Amino acid sequence: MSVFNYILFPGIIFAAAAGAAVCWIERKISALIQFRSGPPLLQPLYDILKLSRKETLIPAGAPAPVFLGAPVLGFSALILTAMILTEAGAGRGFAGDIFAVLYLLRVPVFSIFLAGASSPGPFSSEGASGEVRVFAACEVPLILSVVTVILKSSGELSLAGIHSIQSYEGAFAASLSGFIAFAAAFLCLMARSSRSLFDMPSSGRDIMGGVFAEYSGPPLALFMLSGWILDAFIPLLAVLLFLGGSGLSGTLLRYAGLLLFSALVKNIFPRLRIDQIEKFFRYPVTAAAAFSVLLGGLGL
């Protein structure tokens, strides 16, 4: 890993560009579904440039190091996640990087919680508590589905290894236990990136942007970029774990399909309340994920 890797590919520039592209694609799909023409191609770039020229306000009573450190923490963790996932998609990686990714995906939640807790507004606190409640509910089924994947790949612990096993044994999602685990994990990952029906913690209409209500200027731009990177790389994680695909084109095709599917889900379903999300993940999804571990252990 050289400086080139950290800055350009697969580091900051690549992750941000991929995130911006995915953000544009999703906004365009939403626009087409609503019979609009949608934003121009460079709209994410314009938003980021505009935010970077604006003033950074620190609300009275907010601890400045925590308030400004939170977006940097989440952004740097997501850059690392994006680098590991890109490397794994290209067939490189290290044993146990699946745990590294699972660990790194928790850091943005922590950063969002810090952001909400350090802002003095009631909307921010509400958003932060919602984020943590959703996180606590969807963590167990996510880990259980990853356990199913590890069982099915007979103990393989690197993402690239899991991916390459599926290229000759067929996708895990094609088997019964794999499909149940895939559905559970996909729901958890969608909730983790606060998307579509699970975006109550950062909802605009109800709590004015949630944790981001007090953020302005460059820190808000960092949070927006982090959200886009999360949106871009979470389908890649699902593809590597469950869908396989031989070669770059097969992987990218599955990735595009998953992205389209999640964009459609986002536009079709209304959002759920926090307590509904909690109940949904705590009982049916956890039970399904546990059942998939059982089936995976039996070799189904």
Next chain:
Amino acid sequence: MIKPAAGSLWVYHFAASSCSNCDMEILEIFTPGFDSERFGIKEALSIRHADCLLVTGVLNPKSLSLLKKVRGEAPRPVKVAAVGTCALDTGIFRGSYNVLKPLDKYIPVDLYIPGCPPTPEALLSGLLGLYGKDKPGPGKRRKGRWIF
């Protein structure tokens, strides 16, 4: 026909005791029919995200103090647009016992959009006019309130 423009402008809607017709026309520009997103114009969720304040209605002492407070909470540079005849020159309410002077007598206004209410086309073309101006809005960055 509105000229295609590129940029990013998040507008915050401040209704200073309007009759809510201007407010309905403002909401109209976000609908699929007018699709302000193709020009990068979005509704700001919180005042901290706002680039432009759309002020509608006649000012009274109470709404003026709130408006000044809200404008102080917005990150600079922030533009102010007076939307509708009432905000421009108090319209048919001029001389009423609780009505103050027009908006630009109290805070600097960058954009005047006349009409009772202004059409969504007028709103969009006015807002797009803000893209050409690269000057910062009213008020420079405040001392001690900014970092970068």
